[in-house]
Amino acid sequence: MPNPLSAAPGPQSPLGLGVLLDLLRTEPWDLLYRYAQTYGDLFKIDALHLTALFVNRPDLIETLVDSHDMFVKRTPNPSTLPFTRKSIFATTRPLWAETRPHHPYAGEHAPLVFERMIPALVDVVTEHVRTMGRGPAGTVDLYPLLVRMSYDAFCTNVLGQRTSDATYIRYLRLIREVTTRLKTNGTTLDPRFWWVLRRWHQEISEVVDRRFQQGADAVAPTDALGFVTKNGTKLPRDILKDEVSTMIVGGVHPVATALSAALYNLCRYPDEGRRVMDEVRDVASRRDLRTLTLADVKALECLDRFADESMRLYPPVHIIMRAVLPGKVGVLGGYALPANTEVVFSPWVMHRTARYWEAPLEFRPARFAKAPAPYTFMPFGVGERTCMGQPYARLCIRIVLATLLTEANIEVNVSKPLALAFGPLIIVPKNPLHGQLSLR
Ligand code: HEM
Numbered sequence: 001m002p003n004p005l006s007a008a009p010g011p012q013s014p015l016g017l018g019v020l021l022d023l024l025r026t027e028p029w030d031l032l033y034r035y036a037q038t039y040g041d042l043f044k045i046d047a048l049h050l051t052a053l054f055v056n057r058p059d060l061i062e063t064l065v066d067s068h069d070m071f072v073k074r075t076p077n078p079s080t081l082p083f084t085r086k087s088i089f090a091t092t093r094p095l096w097a098e099t100r101p102h103h104p105y106a107g108e109h110a111p112l113v114f115e116r117m118i119p120a121l122v123d124v125v126t127e128h129v130r131t132m133g134r135g136p137a138g139t140v141d142l143y144p145l146l147v148r149m150s151y152d153a154f155c156t157n158v159l160g161q162r163t164s165d166a167t168y169i170r171y172l173r174l175i176r177e178v179t180t181r182l183k184t185n186g187t188t189l190d191p192r193f194w195w196v197l198r199r200w201h202q203e204i205s206e207v208v209d210r211r212f213q214q215g216a217d218a219v220a221p222t223d224a225l226g227f228v229t230k231n232g233t234k235l236p237r238d239i240l241k242d243e244v245s246t247m248i249v250g251g252v253h254p255v256a257t258a259l260s261a262a263l264y265n266l267c268r269y270p271d272e273g274r275r276v277m278d279e280v281r282d283v284a285s286r287r288d289l290r291t292l293t294l295a296d297v298k299a300l301e302c303l304d305r306f307a308d309e310s311m312r313l314y315p316p317v318h319i320i321m322r323a324v325l326p327g328k329v330g331v332l333g334g335y336a337l338p339a340n341t342e343v344v345f346s347p348w349v350m351h352r353t354a355r356y357w358e359a360p361l362e363f364r365p366a367r368f369a370k371a372p373a374p375y376t377f378m379p380f381g382v383g384e385r386t387c388m389g390q391p392y393a394r395l396c397i398r399i400v401l402a403t404l405l406t407e408a409n410i411e412v413n414v415s416k417p418l419a420l421a422f423g424p425l426i427i428v429p430k431n432p433l434h435g436q437l438s439l440r
Helices: 014-025 028-039 058-066 095-102 110-133 142-159 165-183 193-214 224-231 237-268 270-286 294-299 301-313 347-351 365-369 390-407
Strands: 042-047 050-055 320-324 330-332 335-337 342-345 408-412 420-422 427-429 434-439
Touching: 014 028, 014 042, 028 042, 028 050, 028 347, 050 058, 058 330, 058 342, 110 142, 110 294, 110 390, 110 434, 142 165, 142 224, 142 237, 142 390, 142 434, 165 193, 165 237, 165 420, 193 224, 193 237, 224 237, 237 270, 237 301, 237 390, 237 408, 237 427, 270 301, 270 390, 294 301, 294 390, 301 365, 301 390, 342 347, 390 408
Parallel strands: 050 342
Antiparallel strands: 042 050, 320 342, 330 335, 408 434, 420 427
């Protein structure tokens, strides 16, 4: 007989005010980590009249993400809905199940498309390095540069073209707005927001329509839209447009966070950094990085493990949620959860738990020589609703790092720990990522 949720351990205070006070003082990922140290792998969190369950056990996370008759990924989130609209990010079954297999990054063709994206990715990064490297010498904040580089890479790989600076500024406004809406529970403080949002969707829409009007012009398309126009898609045009928009809005910032953490760690752990640099520069001395295949990228073992270890310690998405289906009672870890109860797990906490990771706070890329135990490494989530962009994001991070290390000397100020703040659904560097990037 399952116990009532009220019997679960967890921080106690009248109306859960203690949790709210803790949240004012501590970032949510650190707070969950601290609670997990005190209350273990499963605890309840009370805040005002709501009670959520936090789980940090691989078997419970597996049950949570795979028991579709009990738990659901509750979408749409009202704060992000204007951005995600009808994309799979924001849909629930049955529409989600109908559309996900037809996402431009789904299906057997996807690896082929990703491989063909590599030359353009290398070109975008090289161009950025050459522009930045010629700028005035001195320390700059590298994070905005990485955001712009990721944005240009995504636009090239998804849309087949870069956008104007004005469109990029609109993108930044939208991303700022996601953060504000999340913090203020869905309200907007920016009166121009709706206009900017309409312009953004209009521009994506025009690019998609134009590509279809032009028809398939390439024998071997090198971007997601090119592939879709050549091979056709079962997605209705309006949903395709929302997917395309979400691929950019949902992917650019987490990739930039992952790159920031990787550059920080390259300089913070110089021996590991040197290993990656030697590996990449050795390959680049023998061949053009633009000719790498997916298998070649995977074979860059030091780079691969370094990127994974960096994401283990700094997963851009720190929290993932599911909820008990309306009208159902969920059972998890011996507790009965009333309908609509939120259940939360955290890549940040799991990746730092000593029961599942040896010396979890140490930076040891070699640990990835062995595949991690199931449901213990999840920067991209787990289960059927795992990140749709995972293979692309992993490739993008590796190619950007490889190209940066080949083209530039990078110095990041690592005198202080990498402080993080809550950004647009993800974590972002809290302070400027002071560093220098000069042409090699
Ligand atoms: C470092 C980069 C990225 C990280 C860390 C990341 C992480 C995540 C996480 C944790 C989830 C939630 C999974 C869950 O609820 O179980 C997710 C969902 C998703 N991500 Fe990503 N993501 C990244 C990049 C991208 C990119 C490049 C795309 C572009 C296609 C993308 C598209 C999506 C979509 C469409 C979903 C929703 C999938 C669904 O609900 O079926 N992400 N991502």
